[in-house]
Amino acid sequence: MDWHQHISVDPNICHGQACVAGTRILVSVVLDNLAAGISEAEILHSYPRLSHDAVQACIAYAADVVREEVLALPA
Secondary structure (H helix, E strand, O other): OOHHHOEEOOOOOHHHOOEEOOOOOEHHHHHHHHHOOOOHHHHHHHOOOOOHHHHHHHHHHHHHHHHHOOOOOOO
């Protein structure tokens, strides 16, 4: 999955947070919904402008972001 085709970051849209291209739907909103156990079908129903590929792109984007960032875990 090449998320670059589906995710955009523009400082003039949603304060520069990653969004699904052509929408103001934040990647974090999609990921929060998935993390809460909401099915992809329910997310697509709630956000009709999303597609299966857009949801998959959000997941791929998140995977790339965490691959680049090292978080310190509490001892």
